Structure formats: structure tokens, C-alpha cells
Amino acid sequence: MxxxxxxxxxxxxxxxxxxxxxxxxxxxxxxxxxxxxPLLAGRNASMQLEQQSVAFQRxxxxxxxxxxxxAIVGRVDDLEQLVLVAHLLDHSEDEQGVLLNSxxxxxxxxxxxxxxxxxxxxxxxxxxxxxxxxxxLGSRSGEPSFERARLTARSYFGPVxxxxxxxxxxxxxxxxxxxxxNGNVPAVLIASLRFKPVWALLGDHEMTAHREVxxxxxxxxxxxxxxxxxxxxxxVYLQSDADGRLPGLDGTxxxxxxxxxxLGDERLTVVAEQxxxxxxxASNDAFIVTLYVTAFAAFLGVAAIALVTRQVIHPIEQxxxxxxxxxxxxxxxxxxxxxxxxIGELGRAFDHMTAExxxxxxxxxxxVAARTFELEAAAMGQRSLISxxxxxxxxxxxxxxxxxxxxxxKDEFLGSVSHELRTPLASVLGxxxxxxxxxxLFDPEEREQFVALIAEQGxxxxxxxxxxxxxxxxxxxxxxxxxxxxxxxQSVESVLRQVSGVVTExxxxxxxxxxxxxxxxxxxxxNLVVNARRYGGAEVSIDVGERSGEVAIRVRDNGTGxxxxxxxxxxxxxxxxxxxxxxxASVGLGLTVSRILARRMxxxxxxxxxxxxxxFELTLRSSRVDLSAASVSAGSxxxxxxx
Amino acid sequence: xxIDRRRSLFVIAVALVLFGCSTATTENVLSIGLVTNNVNGLxxxxxxxxxxxxxGYEAGTDxxxxxxxxxxxxxxxxxxxxxxxxxxxxxxxxxGTPTGVAAxxxxxxxxxxVVFGVIADPIRAGVMxxxxxxxGNMTGVKLGEDQSRRLQWLIEIDATIRRVLVPFNPDDxxxxxxxxxxxxxxxxLGLDLVLAPAASDQAVTDLLAAFPADxxxxxxxxxxxxxxxxxxxxxxxxxxxxxxxxxxIAQVEGGAVMSYGFVHHEAGVQAASIAVQILNGADPxxxxxxxxxxxxxxxxxxxxxxxxxxxxxxxxxxxxxxRGG
Numbered sequence: 001m002x003x004x005x006x007x008x009x010x011x012x013x014x015x016x017x018x019x020x021x022x023x024x025x026x027x028x029x030x031x032x033x034x035x036x037x038p039l040l041a042g043r044n045a046s047m048q049l050e051q052q053s054v055a056f057q058r059x060x061x062x063x064x065x066x067x068x069x070x071a072i073v074g075r076v077d078d079l080e081q082l083v084l085v086a087h088l089l090d091h092s093e094d095e096q097g098v099l100l101n102s103x104x105x106x107x108x109x110x111x112x113x114x115x116x117x118x119x120x121x122x123x124x125x126x127x128x129x130x131x132x133x134x135x136x137l138g139s140r141s142g143e144p145s146f147e148r149a150r151l152t153a154r155s156y157f158g159p160v161x162x163x164x165x166x167x168x169x170x171x172x173x174x175x176x177x178x179x180x181x182n183g184n185v186p187a188v189l190i191a192s193l194r195f196k197p198v199w200a201l202l203g204d205h206e207m208t209a210h211r212e213v214x215x216x217x218x219x220x221x222x223x224x225x226x227x228x229x230x231x232x233x234x235x236v237y238l239q240s241d242a243d244g245r246l247p248g249l250d251g252t253x254x255x256x257x258x259x260x261x262x263l264g265d266e267r268l269t270v271v272a273e274q275x276x277x278x279x280x281x282a283s284n285d286a287f288i289v290t291l292y293v294t295a296f297a298a299f300l301g302v303a304a305i306a307l308v309t310r311q312v313i314h315p316i317e318q319x320x321x322x323x324x325x326x327x328x329x330x331x332x333x334x335x336x337x338x339x340x341x342x343i344g345e346l347g348r349a350f351d352h353m354t355a356e357x358x359x360x361x362x363x364x365x366x367x368v369a370a371r372t373f374e375l376e377a378a379a380m381g382q383r384s385l386i387s388x389x390x391x392x393x394x395x396x397x398x399x400x401x402x403x404x405x406x407x408x409x410k411d412e413f414l415g416s417v418s419h420e421l422r423t424p425l426a427s428v429l430g431x432x433x434x435x436x437x438x439x440x441l442f443d444p445e446e447r448e449q450f451v452a453l454i455a456e457q458g459x460x461x462x463x464x465x466x467x468x469x470x471x472x473x474x475x476x477x478x479x480x481x482x483x484x485x486x487x488x489x490q491s492v493e494s495v496l497r498q499v500s501g502v503v504t505e506x507x508x509x510x511x512x513x514x515x516x517x518x519x520x521x522x523x524x525x526x527n528l529v530v531n532a533r534r535y536g537g538a539e540v541s542i543d544v545g546e547r548s549g550e551v552a553i554r555v556r557d558n559g560t561g562x563x564x565x566x567x568x569x570x571x572x573x574x575x576x577x578x579x580x581x582x583x584x585a586s587v588g589l590g591l592t593v594s595r596i597l598a599r600r601m602x603x604x605x606x607x608x609x610x611x612x613x614x615x616f617e618l619t620l621r622s623s624r625v626d627l628s629a630a631s632v633s634a635g636s637x638x639x640x641x642x643x
Numbered sequence: 644x645x646i647d648r649r650r651s652l653f654v655i656a657v658a659l660v661l662f663g664c665s666t667a668t669t670e671n672v673l674s675i676g677l678v679t680n681n682v683n684g685l686x687x688x689x690x691x692x693x694x695x696x697x698x699g700y701e702a703g704t705d706x707x708x709x710x711x712x713x714x715x716x717x718x719x720x721x722x723x724x725x726x727x728x729x730x731x732x733x734x735x736x737x738x739g740t741p742t743g744v745a746a747x748x749x750x751x752x753x754x755x756x757v758v759f760g761v762i763a764d765p766i767r768a769g770v771m772x773x774x775x776x777x778x779g780n781m782t783g784v785k786l787g788e789d790q791s792r793r794l795q796w797l798i799e800i801d802a803t804i805r806r807v808l809v810p811f812n813p814d815d816x817x818x819x820x821x822x823x824x825x826x827x828x829x830x831x832l833g834l835d836l837v838l839a840p841a842a843s844d845q846a847v848t849d850l851l852a853a854f855p856a857d858x859x860x861x862x863x864x865x866x867x868x869x870x871x872x873x874x875x876x877x878x879x880x881x882x883x884x885x886x887x888x889x890x891x892i893a894q895v896e897g898g899a900v901m902s903y904g905f906v907h908h909e910a911g912v913q914a915a916s917i918a919v920q921i922l923n924g925a926d927p928x929x930x931x932x933x934x935x936x937x938x939x940x941x942x943x944x945x946x947x948x949x950x951x952x953x954x955x956x957x958x959x960x961x962x963x964x965x966r967g968g
Binding site: 098101102105106108127128129130131133134135136162164165166167168196200226227229232233 | 774775776785787788789791792794795828831832916920923925926929930931932933934936937939956959960961962
């Protein structure tokens with residue numbers, strides 16, 4: 001998955017998280033409005049404070065203006081009083097001087113007062129800082145103060161200018177002494193007013209509230225300022241049409257208010273300004289305090305939101321984790337909450353559900369185990385059945401194989417039997433036919449040989465048939481075998497007489513008896529000797545011995561012997577261990593019948609090859625041990641053993 | 644652990660709020676050096692401190708003063724000024740022309756503003772060349788050129804005065820300046836000035852010993868040498884029945900009949916307003932020198948002692964009237 005896809009998935013996970021949404025909702029509902037509050041309130045308060053500040057500045061400007069106006073106009077009134085009340089024009093020059101001096105002394109705003117006649121000539125002049133002598137008097141003709149006052153018959157207020165001798169700004173005012181009868185102006189009082197008191201007045205306002213109050217003339221030139229240098233520099237303040245947030249005298253954003261003073265034709269403007277930061281200081285301070293408090297409250301709010309969120313979400317996460325663990329198999333998992341709220345109820349419900357689930361699963365497991373046990377038992381039975389069936393199948397297969405083997409052996413047996421019988425029968429028929437047909441041609445000796453051969457072949461056929469009958473009766477339990485004391489030596493001698501020329505050595509204890517069926521015994525010995533003659537070596541010996549209650553009759557030959565793997569199989573019916581070339585094929589029943597007969601007689605027949613000799617050992621029970629046990633084997637038929 | 648963390652966070656938050664809510668600001672306490680070379684200058688200093696306080700600079704809270712609490716002169720004066728420069732004070736106030744001259748010499752390269760209150764004639768004293776735009780680091784209050792007006796007041800008090808004795812130290816620029824203000828004016832007022840140079844204390848002694856008998860009044864000018872012998876001069880003049888005019892109220896308090904000139908205390912107050920302008924950022928070189936306010940002071944007791952009747956109109960115009968008893 002690409003990095004972008006991963007980020008997208010993570011982003012979706014975060015945004016869809018209940019924790020995230022919960023916090024956003026809480027922040028949106030609580031904290032954000034809380035943060036908005038100081039901004040809105042602060043802005044509103046700032047605007048109100050600004051308006052209030054403008055109003056206050058206007059009030060200050062008006063107050064200062066009034067004071068300035070009062071000061072200036074008051075001085076003109078003083079001049080008026082001199083004329084109207086003190087009747088200045090009616091006094092002598094000396095007295096006028098005294099009057100003017102009195103006014104000068106009493107009102108420190110006057111720097112100089114001059115009484116000028118209708119022609120503009122100074123009649124009397126007094127000054128604060130110099131002695132004015134008669135020859136110091138001059139003419140004011142042409143000066144605006146005189147001319148305007150005289151012509152208009154109204155008080156004149158001149159511009160403010162810095163007087164270098166007085167070292168301070170002065171303002172020229174003039175009062176026309178109007179003759180009320182004719183309207184003429186016989187004299188004008190021209191005074192230089194000190195603007196320095198105005199500086200002091202302006203400075204007082206500045207000192208108290210970081211407020212700047214200054215006075216400008218109609219051209220905007222600063223004529224009154226607490227800082228005289230600004231007046232001397234003739235700074236210009238461009239006034240706005242409206243009061244409010246405006247640049248101050250030094251360009252700082254300020255709250256500015258102006259009040260115009262109309263002094264005759266002279267217009268002065270009182271400007272009151274306060275730096276915006278100072279004007280809104282209270283608001284700013286309040287805003288900052290509000291901001292800090294709000295930030296603190298927001299911090300507490302966020303902390304509370306985080307805490308509440310954690311208290312709500314964390315248990316849910318724990319619950320989810322517990323559910324995961326339960327799903328993973330830990331049914332002992334429990335939330336074990338002690339909370340009394342809804343989260344606690346959820347936790348307890350979860351624990352109850354988990355307990356019930358555990359109980360149900362345990363019960364199911366028991367039932368499953370029981371059922372499994374049953375199924376397993378059944379399965380075991382089935383498996384046992386299957387095993388038995390398999391065993392049976394194997395047995396059947398074995399039987400089938402055996403049947404097949406038997407069929408094959410039967411076929412072989414029939415083939416062998418037919419072959420075995422055909423040969424002697426052919427001999428018998430041949431010899432008999434020859435005797436019949438050519439009896440006269442043979443001499444008596446030849447006739448006896450022919451008869452002997454016919455008899456011998458007939459005996460062989462009889463033996464073969466006898467073996468077949470024994471084998472058949474043994475399978476059907478119709479074989480009767482006696483176990484009577486039998487002289488072994490006699491039996492051996494009988495067999496030797498039947499099968500002569502085979503055994504080269506015989507060692508038999510005379511009178512040794514064993515429990516046997518004499519006929520069957522001779523049948524067994526005959527088979528063994530015939531086998532030795534057919535398949536064994538040239539030297540065949542018979543020895544009989546007795547040991548531990550048994551009589552052992554051993555037929556040995558020095559033939560090649562059989563491999564150990566065939567020592568038992570040679571006793572299987574229709575089994576032929578080897579077929580010597582030139583020897584007639586056997587049926588394969590001789591040893592089988594011999595063992596059957598031996599065991600019916602209570603003994604056994606075995607083969608071994610030792611010391612270079614094949615040894616067939618017939619063991620019988622010694623009659624000395626059980627002479628009374630003259631037993632007869634099971635079966636209904638008499639023995640057909642020829643004697 | 645969780646509880647401790649929450650508690651710590653709470654404490655930190657409260658501290659932040661309290662810190663943020665704090666509007667306390669650290670105010671800078673100004674350092675101002677005060678120095679004078681004469682006893683009357685102590686009044687100037689007192690007036691300066693009063694004026695500063697009136698303008699919002701309380702001693703100990705807003706401003707710390709470095710002051711020897713006594714007049715200094717010569718090497719001690721220089722040492723005091725040098726120490727102020729070393730201490731890099733915010734401003735120096737001087738009272739008296741010699742003090743101002745010394746301050747100019749010692750501080751002109753320091754950048755420390757100096758406000759004088761008073762130097763009789765700063766230009767003649769050599770501390771500046773332009774009273775309107777002084778330049779440099781000094782400005783302040785000078786004596787107004789009101790000597791002629793004072794002389795005029797003298798004859799308004801006593802219209803019989805024709806010859807006026809003017810003892811003065813010709814080496815004192817203030818004295819010389821004052822003399823020059825009245826020299827040309829006196830004839831216009833119908834007065835003869837009897838100038839009596841006294842460049843030393845001995846010269847004053849000699850003058851006292853040979854006090855002119857043909858003078859009608861004594862006119863004292865701003866002069867540290869002469870005014871140092873005020874008591875003797877007053878005594879002799881009073882004995883001679885002569886009204887004495889002094890350059891300041893100090894002389895009136897010392898027995899002179901009248902004065903029209905500055906009041907030491909008021910001069911200090913006036914200088915304080917200039918100092919505040921400078922402390923608020925004004926360039927002392929751009930602040931014009933101001934003239935002292937002139938006040939009419941009458942000593943009725945002294946007048947009565949010499950049998951002088953002060954006209955009522957003059958008395959009404961007096962700013963200060965000292966009545967004996």
C-alpha cells in the first residue's frame with residue numbers, strides 16, 4: 001500500500017475516532033466560544049473605550065480651550081476694564097502709566113501694554129522686563145493689531161510668535177476704546193500676552209495622562225505646546241475633519257479630538273491627543289487579563305475535556321481491548337469496574353456477558369467433550385470395526401491368496417496327481433498289456449519282473465492315493481489315528497523291506513516302543529525314506545533314540561538341504577521345495593500328511609539341516625511313559641492304512 | 644502519579660495566569676545631580692526639587708538626587724560634577740553662574756543634559772551662543788534683563804532718587820551684564836549711576852569704608868562678590884538712610900528695601916519644567932533658554948527704617964511684601 005494510502009487510512013482512522021470527534025465537539029462547543037469571547041468582548045470594549053477616549057479628549061480639548069480662551073479673552077477684558085471702568089483715557093499719561101503698570105503687575109500674562117492713540121502713536125507703554133522711557137515710545141500705525149482694532153472697533157487677537165527678548169511666545173491682542181457716542185476709536189490698547197502660561201496649562205494635561213494637548217493656528221502651525229521646541233520649529237499639524245483614531249503630532253496613532261477657539265478673526269485649535277495604546281490601555285489590560293483568564297480557562301477546559309474524554313473513551317478502549325482478549329480466548333478477562341456511571345454499567349454488563357459466555361462455552365465444551373468422547377468411542381468402534389474389517393479383509397485376502405494358492409496348488413495337485421498316477425499307471429498298463437499281449441514271449445523271470453514292477457507301481461499309486469485320502473480326511477476331521485504301543489524297530493524294518501536300497505545305515509534299539517498307529521507310523525517312515533531317496537543325498541540313515549519320554553526317529557541324508565526359510569513351509573500341503581531333474585514330481589503332500597499323522601499320534605515331525613545333513617525327526621510319545629494311554633484320534637472312519 | 648501530574652499542571656497554569664495578569668511594570672528611577680556654588684542657590688535647588696515633585700517626579704520614588712547639601716566651589720565643585728558624570732546621571736541641575744560654567748566645562752562631552760537655574764547671562768558666561776537654540780547639552784533659565792525695570796521701580800518707590808550707587812564686580816559677567824542694562828537707561832530715568840567696581844572682598848571692604856555720601860540709593864546687581872557682603876552693605880546704606888535695591892528677593896530678605904527680579908525658589912521651579920521636557924525626550928540643545936520671572940518685593944520694615952514711605956500703588960503691585968515685626 002502506498003505511503004499516501006497509508007496516510008489516508010491513518011487520517012480516516014483518526015478523524016473517525018470517537019476520541020477525536022468527542023474532543024472536537026467539546027472544543028467546538030466549549031473552548032472555541034470561550035476563546036472567541038475575549039476577542040469579541042475585547043474588540044467591543046476597545047471600540048467603546050476608543051469612543052470614550054475620543055469624547056474625553058474632546059472634553060479635555062474643550063476644557064483647555066476654555067481656559068486658554070478665558071485667559072486670553074480675560075486679558076482683553078482687563079483692557080476693557082481699564083477703559084470702561086478705570087476710565088483710562090481720562091487720566092494723565094503718568095496716571096495711565098500707573099494704571100497700566102498696575103494691570104501688568106496684577107496679571108502676569110501681560111508682558112507689555114501700550115496705549116496707542118488714534119494715529120497709532122504710543123502714548124504710554126509699560127513692560128514687564130524693561131523700563132520704557134518716553135523716547136522709547138513708537139508708532140503702531142500699520143500694525144495689524146492697531147489697524148484691525150481701529151477699523152473694526154472689535155478686539156483683535158493676533159498670532160502667537162516667539163519673542164526673543166522675552167524668551168517666550170507672545171500673542172498680541174488689541175482692545176479698541178470705542179466712543180459709544182460716535183463709534184470712533186480714539187485709542188487702542190495693545191497688549192502682548194505671554195503664551196507661556198498656556199504652555200504650563202498644556203504641560204499639566206500631558207503630565208497627568210500621557211496626553212498631548214497643543215494649540216495650532218488656522219494654518220496648523222503649532223503655537224502652543226508644552227515643549228517649546230516644537231513651537232520654535234513651527235511644526236505643522238494637519239488636522240482632520242473628524243475626531244477619532246488619527247495620527248498624532250509625531251505620527252503615532254492616537255485618539256485625537258479638536259476644539260476650535262474663535263478669538264476675533266483669529267482661530268486657534270486646541271488639539272488633545274492620546275496615544276492609542278495609552279487610550280486603550282485599560283481595554284488592552286482588560287483584554288490581556290481576559291485573554292490570560294480565558295487562556296487559563298481554555299487550558300482548564302481543554303484539560304477537563306481531555307480528562308472527561310479520557311474518562312469516557314479510555315474505559316471504552318479498555319472494554320474493546322478486553323473484548324479482543326475474550327475473542328482471543330481469554331474468557332477469564334474481566335473489566336472489574338467500580339464506577340457507578342453508565343460506563344460502569346457497561347463494564348459490569350460486559351463482565352456479566354463474559355461470565356455467561358464462559359459458562360456457556362464451558363458447558364458446550366463439556367458437551368462437546370462428551371460428544372467427542374462418544375464420537376471417538378464410536379470412531380474407535382468404527383476404527384475397530386474398520387480394523388477388524390481390514391483384518392478380515394487381510395484375512396480374506398490371505399484366504400483368497402491361499403485359495404488362489406490352493407486353486408493353483410489344486411491345479412498343480414491335479415496336475416501332479418494326474419502326472420503321478422499316470423506314470424505308475426502307465427507302467428502298470430504297459431507292463432500288464434505287455435504281459436497280456438506277449439505273455440509267451442517273456443520267460444518266467446521276466447514275467448515276475450513285470451509283475452513285480454506292476455505291483456510296485458501299484459503300491460506307489462496306492463500310497464499316493466492313501467496320502468490324498470489322509471489329507472482329505474484330516475481337513476474334514478474324518479481321520480482316525482490310533483496311539484498304541486508300537487515296536488519301532490519292527491516298523492522300521494517293515495518300511496525298509498518296502499523301500500529297499502535306500503537306507504544305508506540303520507540304528508534302532510530293539511524293543512523300543514512308542515505310542516503310535518503302526519500303519520500310520522509306517523506311512524510316515526515310508527514318506528521320509530522316499531523323500532530322502534528322491535531329494536536327499538546318496539547316504540540315508542535312520543536312527544532311533546529315546547529321550548525325556550519321547551522316542552525320536554531321525555531320517556538323515558547328506559543332500560544339499562533346504563534353506564532355513566523352507567524348514568516349515570515344506571510341511572505345507574502341495575508345497576514342493578525342489579524338483580530334481582529326472583525325478584518324478586511329487587504331489588507335495590507326503591510331509592504334510594506325515595506331520596498330520598505325527599501330531600495325531602501326539603508327536604511331531606520337524607526338519608533341520610545340521611552338520612551337512614538334512615534331518616527329518618519324528619518324535620513320538622514313549623510308551624513307557626504312558627503305556628495305559630492307548631488313545632484313538634477323533635474321527636468316525638476306520639484306518640485304511642494297509643498293513 | 645496521575646494526580647501529581649494534574650496538580651503540577653494546575654499550579655503551572657495558575658502561575659502563568661497570575662504572571663500574565665500582572666500589570667506591574669518596572670519603573671526606572673532617575674538620577675539627577677544637584678549642585679550650587681552659593682547659599683542662595685540652595686533655594687534654587689529646593690525650588691527645583693519642588694517643581695519636579697509638582698510635575699510628578701517624587702524624590703525617592705521617581706528620582707534620586709545626588710546632592711552635597713551645601714554650596715560647593717573650586718575643586719570640590721569640579722569633583723562633584725565629575726562624580727556625577729562618572730555616575731552617568733540622567734540630568735544635572737546647577738544654580739549659579741560659576742556652577743553652570745563649571746558644569747559646561749566638565750559635562751559637555753558626556754552627553755549628560757544640564758539645566759541651569761540660574762545663569763545670569765549664559766552667552767556671556769560662554770556656555771552657549773544662542774539662547775533660542777542653545778545647542779550642546781545645556782539649557783535652562785537665565786536672569787531676565789529686567790535691571791532697567793528694577794531701576795525704574797526704584798524711582799517709583801522713591802521719586803527723589805537721583806544718584807544711585809552701583810557696586811559690582813567687573814569680573815562677574817552677571818554683574819557686568821546688569822550694569823550694561825542700566826547704564827544707558829539711567830539718564831533717561833533722570834538718574835546718575837555711581838559705579839563702584841569691587842572685584843574682591845577687600846574692595847568691598849574698602850568701599851564700605853569709603854561709602855559715598857552723595858548717593859541717594861544703592862543698586863545691587865547680581866554679583867556673588869558684592870552680595871556676599873550684603874549685610875555690611877545694607878548696614879551702611881541703612882545708616883546712610885539709603886534705600887537699597889537688590890537683584891532678588893534674597894536681598895530684600897536681607898534688608899534691601901525692594902527688589903524686582905527672580906525668586907530663587909521660583910527659578911528652580913521654572914528650571915524643573917525645562918528639566919522635565921528634557922527627561923521626556925527633548926533635546927537640550929533645542930530647548931530655548933527662558934528668562935526668570937520677575938517679582939516685585941518690598942521690605943516695608945527696611946523702608947520704614949530709613950523713613951521711606953512706599954506708595955500704595957507700588958505696594959499693591961508688589962508680589963512680596965515683607966513687613967517687620
